[in-house]
Structures are given as C-alpha cells and as structure tokens.
Amino acid sequence: GAVVSQHPSRVICKSGTSVKIECRSLDFQATTMFWYRQFPKQSLMLMATSNEGSKATYEQGVEKDKFLINHASLTLSTLTVTSAHPEDSSFYICSARGVVGNTIYFGEGSWLTVV
Amino acid sequence: QKEVEQNSGPLSVPEGAIASLNCTYSDRVSQSFFWYRQYSGKSPELIMSIYSNGDKEDGRFTAQLNKASQYVSLLIRDSQPSDSATYLCAVNGGTGGFKTIFGAGTRLFVKA
Numbered sequence: 430g431a432v433v434s435q436h437p438s439r440v441i442c443k444s445g446t447s448v449k450i451e452c453r454s455l456d457f458q459a460t461t462m463f464w465y466r467q468f469p470k471q472s473l474m475l476m477a478t479s480n481e482g483s484k485a486t487y488e489q490g491v492e493k494d495k496f497l498i499n500h501a502s503l504t505l506s507t508l509t510v511t512s513a514h515p516e517d518s519s520f521y522i523c524s525a526r527g528v529v530g531n532t533i534y535f536g537e538g539s540w541l542t543v544v
Numbered sequence: 545q546k547e548v549e550q551n552s553g554p555l556s557v558p559e560g561a562i563a564s565l566n567c568t569y570s571d572r573v574s575q576s577f578f579w580y581r582q583y584s585g586k587s588p589e590l591i592m593s594i595y596s597n598g599d600k601e602d603g604r605f606t607a608q609l610n611k612a613s614q615y616v617s618l619l620i621r622d623s624q625p626s627d628s629a630t631y632l633c634a635v636n637g638g639t640g641g642f643k644t645i646f647g648a649g650t651r652l653f654v655k656a
Binding site: 533 | 586
C-alpha cells in the first residue's frame with residue numbers, strides 16, 4: 430500500500446512560538462492531502478484539505494492564519510501552527526489520497542505539546 | 545443526521561468470538577467504503593476497502609456492503625486481544641465528490 434510519512438512524531442514548543450509539521454507521500458504522488466486534529470478519546474476532526482499548487486481549503490471554524498498549510502510539491506505538504514498556545518496541544522495527523530479507489534492513507538501522526 | 549454513523553461502543557467480545565461492527569451512511573450515491581483501525585495514541589491504518597455490494601474477505605476480516613440499505617459492516621473472526629482498538633468507517637464518492645467522510649468510530653474490546 431501507499432506510504433505516508435509524517436515528521437516530527439513528537440514536538441514540544443513554548444507558547445507563542447510556531448511549529449512546522451511535514452507530511453510526505455513516499456511512493457506515490459498526492460495532489461490532495463488532508464490535515465486532521467484529534468484530541469484524546471475524541472474522533473478525527475478534518476482541519477483542511479491541501480491541494481498541490483493552490484490554496485488549502487479550511488473547514489468551518491479552523492483559523493487559516495493560525496494553521497498555515499503549504500503544498501508546494503506532489504509529495505510534500507506542511508502544516509505550521511503559528512503562535513501556538515497550550516490549547517493547540519493535540520495529535521495532528523495528515524493523510525493523502527492514493528491513486529486507486531480514492532483510498533486515504535494516514536501518516537504516523539504528530540503529538541504537539543505547547544507549554 | 546450524521547453523514548456516517550457508528551455506535552461508539554465499547555463493544556466487548558470474548559477472545560475467539562466474532563466481533564461485528566456496523567456503519568450506516570446517509571449519502572446514497574457514495575461509491576467507496578473503508579474500514580480503518582486506530583490503536584490508542586496512533587494514527588488510523590487501513591484494514592479493508594469495499595466498492596460493490598456483497599462480502600469481501602481478507603484473512604480474519606470480512607467487509608459487507610449493502611448499498612440499498614446504506615449499510616456497511618466489518619466482521620472480525622477469532623477475535624484477539626490485539627484487535628482491541630477503535631474502528632473507523634469511512635465513505636467516499638458521494639455528492640461531496642472525493643471528500644472522505646469518517647464516522648466517529650466504534651471502540652472494540654476483546655477480553656482474554
């Protein structure tokens with residue numbers, strides 16, 4: 430199956446700083462990637478859809494100026510959490526749509542802790 | 545009505561039993577259906593995909609799709625404690641185009 434790699438797996442940052450999370454499709458080209466957030470014991474929440482070469486589409490209630498998404502190539506999308514606050518601490522997961530059957534493949538996820 | 549509905553559980557079954565996980569969806573024109581398994585603290589991993597009515601078997605897993613009833617299920621035979629996880633149902637290809645809609649997941653607990 431398709432492989433999606435996410436980095437870093439864990440990051441701790443100070444309140445007010447920015448953190449960048451990378452999502453790469455390793456063995457296929459992904460024109461569309463997705464970013465999710467998941468709080469403990471809660472379901473996945475889609476934050477935004479990242480389209481290669483164009484602006485991301487954000488879900489209602491997600492601040493686009495706080496969660497910057499860049500999808501500059503067919504294999505890389507990045508999520509930057511700007512001016513992070515403790516309430517941004519969460520599990521961030523990216524995914525990419527594969528070629529066959531619109532299957533979604535997930536990265537390993539990134540645990541963000543803002544202190 | 546949620547677009548993809550699952551019973552949150554937990555569903556508890558004894559080791560060796562069959563676990564049956566159910567999912568209903570609201571968009572009648574949906575085309576692709578998926579089951580993911582998510583262990584606590586980890587990201588979801590794909591278990592099965594199914595696109596046409598009927599059953600699809602892969603090892604201990606069987607996915608069942610009934611488009612007329614807008615219903616998809618996952619059966620896990622010979623359940624093991626290692627199967628304890630949250631199972632997410634996902635649906636794609638409806639009126640939303642390529643957008644994949646996830647259910648909230650069903651927590652499965654397999655007792656040793």
